[in-house]
Amino acid sequence: MDHPVLAVLLLSSVAAVVSIAGVLPLLRAGGVPRVAVGWSHSLAAGAMLGAAFVLMTATQEQAVGAAGVGGLLGISFVWFTHLALGTQDLDLDRSDKSGAYGYKVLLVNSLHSASEGVAIGAAAMVSLSFGVFVAMAMAVHNMPEATAQSAVLRSRGVGFRDAAGLAVVSNFPQILMAVVAVALIQAAPALLPWALGFAFGALVYLVLAEHLPGSYRNAGPRTIALVTIVAMGIVIFLGGDRG
């Protein structure tokens, strides 16, 4: 496609909108059990680790130094935003009723999706088909993520329709950052290895800081390790030679 900006706008919007599917399990009477929230987080973790891996293989032909420094920048970006917001130790699956906690979860998830946007944008600049693949991996990732987020919101009395809306809205930064990343790389192609590295570092950090810790608590190490590695394996298997 001649217009990569339009392409990623479309791709990342689709990835954001399909997160609604993840809210559907909340229609079930009695809500979603804790184990299922654990599963959701580990599915999201596996898809994200797989995406991080394919991004890493895409850096192979790029400058190693730039990709490496980009990786450290991606890690620092998430680390500092958590520090600035005071959400470093925030659990994303508590069921206490304080309203402030609900807002914090929304805030963390919105920032989380910004890094996903960089991943989609950078991938689309490697090749369109690679961009489509990473966007699909992110779409798959967004669904269980939405399940976990909506479980938190619903337990605070947020209506079903609002929870579905918020699932999409909290992925808006993903659309924004995908477009910004593409525009920047188009203006300065030398930024591509930096952006790929940035996305790799940020995604790995997000998995380790946000998705895995809570899921171990909810469903136990063996189940979580299996779910994570299966999701990761599928993404790597399908995307291994696309970078």
Added chain:
Amino acid sequence: MDPWLLVALCGLVTALATGLGAIPFAFVRNVSPKAEAVSHTLAAGLMLGASFGLVAEGTAHGSWQTLVGAVVGVAFILGVQRGLEGRDLQIGGATGRSARQMALMVIVMTMHSFSEGVAVGVSFGGGTTLATVITVAIAVHNIPEGLAISAVLHSRGVPVWKCAWWSIFSSLPQPLMAVPAFIFVEMFRPALPYGIGFAAGAMIFMVLVELLPEAYDTERKPRVALLVSVTLVAMMIFQRLLG
């Protein structure tokens, strides 16, 4: 010198290099639950980085074969875990879960060396002219593996010289497998992606099922995430520079 003798010698040198990974722990006096968590996190990052490198190599040989190997690798860990479960192991001063985990670590790293040995032998298959380059590259690549093993063992009170020994032990399959793989290179070459997949699957699963959950138990999330992701990025650069 017979070429196969040269290959055996190179394999031995690379195995000995694994022992170098224990050296940093000669300067670490502190053995506490915190130090243990940090060590596990370090090992997790090193093993994830090594596995990512392996998966990239394996999928280049064949995605299906790598996937099959990885599934067997995961099943292998589950099997060994089950086998160790009821046993009263005592390693050094450690008993119970710690001792079982140390045993699992040595078993995983030793098993993964078998496929590395095949890789060494096959890469010599083209002739021994590149012997020095290949040996140095694999020797250096082995040091982080020794570091990972020593991190887990030393934090449980195993003395440094024993950490070095177990590190070297875990790499002894390299000279053992390199020689037959070199002589029967056409027979071994098709087995390579299975072996690589096995090694990667086993190590990633070990990280997810043992090292990470325990690290989260004793250390704060941002610390675990930071150390693992930075180590992973460092390993990515390190391997790229070697390759």
